Amino acid sequence: MCHVPGILDPPSHRSPSPITITIVLRTAPAIQGGKDYLYSPSENVIASPQPEVAALSRWHGAPPKGIGLEVNLLAQSKQYLNWGSAENAHPMDIFSLAVTDKQTLTAGGSPDIKIHSTADADFPLVQSIDNAHNVGCHHIVTDGKGSRAISSGFDGKIKAWTCQDGYWAAEQKLTADLEAAKAWAIALSEDGQYLAGVNQEGRIKVWDLAADATQIRDHETKGSYGTCIDLSADGRFIATGHADGSVYIFTTETGRMPFSLAGLVKNVRTVAFSPAGKILAAAGDTRVIVLYDTASGEQIASFTGHTAWIMSLSWSSTGEYLLSSGFDGKIKVWSMQTKTCVATLSETDKAVWSVKWLPKTGKTEAFATVGENCSIAFYREATG
Template identity: 45%
Template sequence: MAALAAPTWRMGTTSLFPRLFSSTQQTRFALPFFPGVTLTIPIGIQLGLPSIPSILEGIWEGILKAVPKKKTSHMKKRHRQMAGKALKDVTSLCKCPACGETKRMHHLCPHCVSSEQLLHSLQRRKAHPADIFSLAPTPNSILSASGSSSLLVHSTTESTFPLIQTIPNAHKLGCHHVCTAKGGLGNVAASVGFGGEIKIWNKSQNKNEWALDWEIPPSGDVWAVALSENEEYLACTTSDGRIQVWDLNAKQVIQTYETGARGGGSFAMSVDLSRDGKFTASGHESGAVYVFNNDAGRMVYSLSGLAKPVRAVAFSPGCKRLAAAGNAGIIALYDMQHGEHVGNLTTPNARPAWITSLDWSDTGDYILSGSLDGKVKVWDVTRGACVATHSETEGALWSVRWLPKNERALGPGMGKGEMFCAAGASRSLTFYREATGI
């Protein structure tokens, strides 16, 4: 049976399927289940049927694409993104001296502050429609200047710090500096607009409101300003490195200091007057710090220690020390008796943020600093260390100022000690208690 079937299959393969097979080349295969039977298959196929190599190639490519790939789950991706960013435990806790409840150090006690005070606090957060560049405190209020044309005055004698006056159209292009006399009566203020004009403001004793007294017309690119304690002298800087001292009673310039070739000095970014009006200090873009004697009308010290732009200089209350800081991220301290660099205040940070503002406390024991990373730091001058750090905002801080001590406590848990205020890119005023946390 097998012998008869074999020839018939071989002979009839091409005759049975003449349209499918037309090749004369044939290949014979033995069938394993039928001994003696061979299968003849012609090589070469018409009618567009694919050849064996092309079939194998398609199968091989499909097998490769079908291999499963290693996939990362969403949970693992999220864990990698959040590595090192998890919430950290709050360890700086203490007991509130008023109610005894646990609270964060150097913060107002949430148990003592009433819901009404919290409501006022939320309402005052957006004090200006633009960045707040400067603050100027008085014994009972604080003035704030921003990129908008108005100056705002907030009361510091009430726990809600309400807005008590708005000075519209103070500077058409906005205001970048405003100052009052440190330790003074708080009756005179000076502001500088982006147009280069300086305006002198007086506080009316009858109405208890600020009003424009007189204006110094633009005379170059005026930048920073400072007032003496007796509110009689004003120091200002210009973009070409000059420092001018004005007699506000006579309304004239009494001193002009050059820090380089005429009209070619380094940009003076900051200035301060000693409380007695004897010395003027200036910080420059080149990193230089100069101290001038106003009585002698000459430079007495050219201080070294900072190689980067100096954005803030401040005399201590007794004029024994001068603090300077800027893009270097450190606070340099100088002795005013001999003009020596006596030390630096810094934190162990590889890349410290630019320091934009400095202010001494009334006792001279602490220095307040604000930086571009939004952190407020309180420095103990005697210990040479940072004793408090506040980072309530991620935006830049442009100005930080101590508030004068009040005769009475502003509210529960708020003692009679000094407080301070910070402002910047958040467009809000933030008030803090003193560094001791009492």
């Protein structure tokens, strides 16, 4: 992931593409079984709707009499270019990444939290919160405005941070209020008022940060280690993933658990609500991403492609694309419209622990990644 910033990358840095089949009609306007295909009279083309066909050079089987067919493989993809990197941003693995409109906050095996600017082309380090957690930090999250961050360290402590004019400082009173709070994974509401966490016993708790971090919810599950958590953007739902493969959704208004979701039988390492809160994505050691309808609890889709544990998921601002990263070093972009992978980046064989879309400031989407290589990599959508 260590690349020099540039406008264009070599072809090897461009992402491979899912493939669809296009059948070009040479002598007739239709073929047998044409109902299974999309026909374009003006272009004399029939396009197969089947995505991600690995390899096919000629038509399989004899074509109808009098019809000559040529099968072309057309790449249907999005291209993402390496936009730059902050190399060796930490001396050890970077486990967690949070983003604001102009900054990234990163934390990992070292004691410090690092803040880099995304408003400058070379992504400079603008602040280091030294000794934020003595033995490192595994989770850091921010609110929607980028004015508050919460970090959870390997020392068992949860700490609060506030941002003013781009500079981060400890919220000492709130940190003291959170001293009794214990959680492995954490999530912060969009307005920064509510903190949700799940602990090693699988208990899910919610604290009101505007009321001296008063605990307002305590949900019990089946006792399996809570590995990940997310809050929907509208604040209606909490979702958690657990070491036994369980995924739960709770409603924040009533505290009820309407759904215990099936489909993953191994450790769930990441859960993420779509921006509208209508879909929950979950993934982990099964190497499968499962999508659930939050209104019914039903599984609506699943994605395969990673060859090792999936560590992180992130939705684009519109909910059109889902970003994933894995222990295999792969970063994938999935289209919700086609339910296919539309981009894969394979620039490292080291684990990519976390990925996040950056807030959209122009016409193109961009995202950041962190992982075992101790660096922050930035990618943007290719245009033109």
